[in-house]
Amino acid sequence: MTLRIADSFTASLAKLTPQEQGLVKQTAFDPHSGLDRPGLSLRRVDGARDKGFWTARVNDDIRIVLHRRGEDTLLAYVGHHDDAYRWAERRRLDVHPKTGAAQLVEIRERVEEVVVPVYVAGEAAKPKLFAETPEATLLLCGVPEDWIGDVREVDEDTIFALAEHLPAEAMEALLNLAVGIEPVVAFMQKLDPFAHPDARRRFHLLTDETDLRRALEAPWETWSIFLHPAQREFVERDFAGPARVIGSAGTGKTVVALHRAVRLARENPAARILLTTFNSLLATALHLKVKTLVGDETPVLERITVADLPSAARELFERTVGPIRLADAEDVARALAKAKAASDLSVDGRFLLEEWKLIVDGRQIQDRETYRDLPRLGRKKRLAGERREALWTIFEDARESLRAAGLTTYAEMLRLLADGITAAEVPFDYIVVDEAQDILAAELRILGKLAGDRPNGLFFAGDIGQRIFRPAFSWRSEGVDVRGRSRSLRVNYRTSQQIRRQAEGLLPSMLVEADGSEDDRLGVQSLFSGATPVVRVFPDIEGEKEAVAAWLSQCVSEGMEPSAIALVVRSPELFERAEAAAALAGLRSSQDGEKGSAVRVAAMHDVKGLEFRAVAVMACEEGVVPSEARMVEAADEGALAEVYATERHLLYVACTRARENLLVTAAEPASEFLQDLHS
Numbered sequence: 234m235t236l237r238i239a240d241s242f243t244a245s246l247a248k249l250t251p252q253e254q255g256l257v258k259q260t261a262f263d264p265h266s267g268l269d270r271p272g273l274s275l276r277r278v279d280g281a282r283d284k285g286f287w288t289a290r291v292n293d294d295i296r297i298v299l300h301r302r303g304e305d306t307l308l309a310y311v312g313h314h315d316d317a318y319r320w321a322e323r324r325r326l327d328v329h330p331k332t333g334a335a336q337l338v339e340i341r342e343r344v345e346e347v348v349v350p351v352y353v354a355g356e357a358a359k360p361k362l363f364a365e366t367p368e369a370t371l372l373l374c375g376v377p378e379d380w381i382g383d384v385r386e387v388d389e390d391t392i393f394a395l396a397e398h399l400p401a402e403a404m405e406a407l408l409n410l411a412v413g414i415e416p417v418v419a420f421m422q423k424l425d426p427f428a429h430p431d432a433r434r435r436f437h438l439l440t441d442e443t444d445l446r447r448a449l450e451a452p453w454e455t456w457s458i459f460l461h462p463a464q465r466e467f468v469e470r471d472f473a474g475p476a477r478v479i480g481s482a483g484t485g486k487t488v489v490a491l492h493r494a495v496r497l498a499r500e501n502p503a504a505r506i507l508l509t510t511f512n513s514l515l516a517t518a519l520h521l522k523v524k525t526l527v528g529d530e531t532p533v534l535e536r537i538t539v540a541d542l543p544s545a546a547r548e549l550f551e552r553t554v555g556p557i558r559l560a561d562a563e564d565v566a567r568a569l570a571k572a573k574a575a576s577d578l579s580v581d582g583r584f585l586l587e588e589w590k591l592i593v594d595g596r597q598i599q600d601r602e603t604y605r606d607l608p609r610l611g612r613k614k615r616l617a618g619e620r621r622e623a624l625w626t627i628f629e630d631a632r633e634s635l636r637a638a639g640l641t642t643y644a645e646m647l648r649l650l651a652d653g654i655t656a657a658e659v660p661f662d663y664i665v666v667d668e669a670q671d672i673l674a675a676e677l678r679i680l681g682k683l684a685g686d687r688p689n690g691l692f693f694a695g696d697i698g699q700r701i702f703r704p705a706f707s708w709r710s711e712g713v714d715v716r717g718r719s720r721s722l723r724v725n726y727r728t729s730q731q732i733r734r735q736a737e738g739l740l741p742s743m744l745v746e747a748d749g750s751e752d753d754r755l756g757v758q759s760l761f762s763g764a765t766p767v768v769r770v771f772p773d774i775e776g777e778k779e780a781v782a783a784w785l786s787q788c789v790s791e792g793m794e795p796s797a798i799a800l801v802v803r804s805p806e807l808f809e810r811a812e813a814a815a816a817l818a819g820l821r822s823s824q825d826g827e828k829g830s831a832v833r834v835a836a837m838h839d840v841k842g843l844e845f846r847a848v849a850v851m852a853c854e855e856g857v858v859p860s861e862a863r864m865v866e867a868a869d870e871g872a873l874a875e876v877y878a879t880e881r882h883l884l885y886v887a888c889t890r891a892r893e894n895l896l897v898t899a900a901e902p903a904s905e906f907l908q909d910l911h912s
């Protein structure tokens with residue numbers, strides 16, 4: 234006997250009230266006691282074309298729809314009485330004739346409404362995307378035979394009308410076909426239809442009660458059960474060396490990192506796993522998600538350490554080397570200022586600090602010769618040899634005074650750790666790193682050292698288009714080579730097609746990393762459509778606030794919880810503007826992630842890792858994005874290019890937090906970046 238759960242079941246469960254969900258959980262089946270126990274009142278759905286559909290009674294109103302065939306049962310849907318019956322009457326469980334994948338197909342002739350919108354007379358019709366496409370190709374896309382006719386009618390605007398009727402893999406393949414990417418043929422007809430990669434993204438085999446409880450506990454967290462085939466590949470594949478998943482915002486990289494950490498823990502019962510990222514805010518979010526994924530499998534949970542990199546590294550240092558006092562930013566500034574004052578070299582303090590952060594301390598340059606001969610990635614200004622010599626004296630002095638005060642910089646601690654630690658002392662067998670684009674060179678070096686060349690030792694998830702905190706550097710020169718083991722995800726699960734397209738305009742279609750590897754961002758698809766994002770520039774700040782207030786009121790009147798809406802600004806000085814807009818709309822605002830009635834107000838740097846139904850990115854003005862203060866601080870051309878790149882990334886991060894609704898506003902003069910936010 235097998236028990237499976239379909240994504241249509243979890244999606245429909247998530248739509249019920251918490252009380253109703255509780256009842257469904259109570260009624261939920263014990264896979265061992267079978268489905269024939271009294272009280273479930275199993276009844277065949279007489280009106281269904283597919284005679285495998287049955288309902289089980291939850292209470293007077295709620296019914297669970299099951300599909301039974303031989304010894305196999307599928308939890309297919311749950312809903313109010315009439316809705317549940319209607320759902321079953323309109324569906325059949327099929328094996329696709331071409332792909333061989335199991336599919337829950339909506340029976341076309343039972344869909345009463347006109348699915349594809351028809352153009353009003355006089356309106357210019359757009360070209361039909363698949364009018365000439367051979368039927369065999371459409372079938373290879375996984376389109377059920379009943380729906381071929383509708384598919385032939387759609388154009389680039391109306392294609393999304395099919396999204397709620399077609400299986401997700403068919404929708405994805407059609408969107409790819411529309412941009413010239415032919416469907417990949419998987420000749421798997423002879424296999425179990427549920428084992429097909431397309432089926433596994435929508436049907437999950439429940440192996441025990443824990444599995445079932447997890448599926449019912451958080452039905453809105455579908456990522457914890459259903460993976461896209463490309464995600465699954467990254468979770469399950471074994472790699473001989475360091476590997477990496479990349480992809481634009483919302484393509485499910487964090488989901489891959491989480492599943493991979495859990496998979497490694499499950500498959501290796503004695504292994505310890507470190508799941509890490511660059512700051513504590515993101516680590517806390519990861520920890521919550523690991524708990525969702527693992528449920529009450531305590532032995533697995535106990536072996537996964539979730540920690541931000543600075544804390545993990547410090548703990549390791551104290552355990553293997555001894556106690557440490559870390560220098561903070563003020564200690565460093567003081568030491569540099571003192572060393573500068575003692576030198577007769579005339580040098581800009583800002584340049585000195587940047588050179589320290591990015592090069593001398595950041596890359597842990599230890600001697601004059603290395604500093605003199607260093608290729609200056611991202612620092613295009615040539616420094617004459619003589620000047621470098623003089624600068625080195627200042628840096629050496631600053632280092633000495635920190636040492637005399639008993640202080641160690643974070644980068645220095647990492648180097649000492651990397652130099653000193655032996656593989657035997659490493660308390661982790663596998664390391665998984667999320668948001669890897671924002672780790673430091675020195676952090677990467679130590680991670681490489683910690684993982685050694687253990688198979689599956691090191692896995693990264695990240696997006697160079699979202700690098701907002703750290704300078705770019707070559708991974709290879711830090712001893713970590715992911716070439717041949719780095720791939721992209723291309724299905725965006727978070728944002729609508731419109732928001733995704735518009736935000737991508739901020740970045741080049743090909744991003745090149747410091748060591749020359751390329752990340753081409755073409756061919757990414759979102760599987761749902763939404764409102765076109767709006768970019769508005771106002772003559773003054775008052776006008777902007779009023780418009781944002783009206784937009785907020787509109788979102789709430791459409792049924793959004795205020796906490797599902799965020800007002801994002803470049804930096805905390807602008808919070809007041811966002812708060813005023815919320816107040817004008819009669820809404821409370823909060824800078825913390827409070828649940829319920831407050832709209833979230835946040836700075837762009839702090840929304841990494843978050844998502845909202847609606848986002849307004851406010852105050853996108855000249856001098857604000859890109860930040861004038863940062864541009865003034867940039868000591869040379871290379872530093873300026875870096876400021877431009879990371880400021881673009883920041884705006885990209887802010888815009889891609891929106892799932893359904895995006896508004897971008899400014900008071901004149903607007904940021905030059907807004908011109909690139911095109912659809």
Ligand SMILES: Nc1ncnc2c1ncn2[C@@H]1O[C@H](COP(=O)(O)OP(=O)(O)OP(=O)(O)O)[C@@H](O)[C@H]1O
Pocket residue numbers: 455456459460461464480481482483484485486487488489696699726727842844889
């Ligand atoms: N297989 C899946 N099924 C359902 N939802 C998914 C799946 N994968 C990802 N998601 C959802 O898509 C959204 C984005 O996922 P995730 O945060 O992993 O993306 P990301 O690529 O790490 O994004 P970012 O680069 O912006 O940090 C989340 O809401 C997540 O729950």
